[in-house]
Amino acid sequence: MAIPATRYPSSAAEARAAAEELGLPLLVKPSEPIGFRLAFQRQAFRCETLAELDDAYAKAEPFVPMLQEVVQGSDSALYTVGSYLDRSGEALGVFCGRKLRQTPPGVGTCRVGESLWLPDLVTSSLELLRACEYVGLSQVELKRDERDGSYKLMEINPRLWQWHTLSDACGVNLPLIAYRDLTGDPPSPCTSEGVRKRWAITLLAGERTVFPRPPYVEAVFSVRDPKPGLVHLARWGLKRLRALKRTTRSAG
Numbered sequence: 001m002a003i004p005a006t007r008y009p010s011s012a013a014e015a016r017a018a019a020e021e022l023g024l025p026l027l028v029k030p031s032e033p034i035g036f037r038l039a040f041q042r043q044a045f046r047c048e049t050l051a052e053l054d055d056a057y058a059k060a061e062p063f064v065p066m067l068q069e070v071v072q073g074s075d076s077a078l079y080t081v082g083s084y085l086d087r088s089g090e091a092l093g094v095f096c097g098r099k100l101r102q103t104p105p106g107v108g109t110c111r112v113g114e115s116l117w118l119p120d121l122v123t124s125s126l127e128l129l130r131a132c133e134y135v136g137l138s139q140v141e142l143k144r145d146e147r148d149g150s151y152k153l154m155e156i157n158p159r160l161w162q163w164h165t166l167s168d169a170c171g172v173n174l175p176l177i178a179y180r181d182l183t184g185d186p187p188s189p190c191t192s193e194g195v196r197k198r199w200a201i202t203l204l205a206g207e208r209t210v211f212p213r214p215p216y217v218e219a220v221f222s223v224r225d226p227k228p229g230l231v232h233l234a235r236w237g238l239k240r241l242r243a244l245k246r247t248t249r250s251a252g
């Protein structure tokens with residue numbers, strides 16, 4: 001499986017040399033993502049120039065940064081294979097889909113996603129997991145490089161992912177599959193092949209509201225569990241109100 005070209009410099013000078021070798025734009029990503037995200041409220045720095053790289057490397061240095069080629073293409077080129085592999089390596093559940101939109105765009109998290117079955121991607125992702133002797137739930141994320149059409153590995157998340165409820169809506173309830181396998185009652189294998197559905201965060205403070213064609217899977221609002229949706233709605237309303245006040249104050 002192809003991966004984006006990646007270097008692990010241990011000084012600012014090595015980072016510059018790596019950037020000259022790889023070419024720009026580049027991503028500076030932390031090896032220790034949690035502290036980095038708390039410090040900078042983002043997952044990576046995108047650098048278009050060597051000056052930006054120097055600055056990003058200096059900021060990221062405490063978090064053991066790596067330099068990575070930017071896989072070219074829009075956010076809708078980000079594909080996900082979510083699965084549950086049992087101890088013998090059999091896939092008891094497989095979902096395949098892609099993001100349609102991220103927030104913020106470029107390096108972000110899913111805002112709108114859809115199920116879409118790509119057999120070759122499913123095969124290569126499961127092969128990769130089996131080669132790692134991986135057992136359990138996971139998400140393999142890949143990006144299609146528009147320069148040559150190849151799929152490059154973004155990451156393997158050894159857990160459920162943000163928009164996994166779309167998998168359930170497509171008939172692949174991964175947490176239930178895991179539970180049943182671990183309690184000695186494994187279900188027969190199932191996949192999301194042939195099911196086309198969407199998932200979205202409809203309301204997000206500071207961003208345009210999105211309404212994919214219904215019925216779609218809403219990220220937060222649920223009749224069965226209304227509290228998170230109500231809290232989300234209240235926060236969204238408050239932020240809108242504050243923004244409105246700011247605009248009327250600056251206009252006055």
Ligand SMILES: Nc1ncnc2c1ncn2[C@@H]1O[C@H](COP(=O)(O)OP(=O)(O)O)[C@@H](O)[C@H]1O
Pocket residue numbers: 004027033043068069070071072078102106107108141143154155
């Ligand atoms: N090399 C890359 N080229 C293009 N986009 C990338 C690259 N690395 C990460 N991204 C973008 O950033 C997002 C988050 O990166 P990821 O490695 O998944 O970080 P996290 O572990 O924080 O989710 C990806 O979904 C993708 O959109």
Ligand SMILES: [Mg+2]
Pocket residue numbers: 141155
């Ligand atoms: Mg990710």
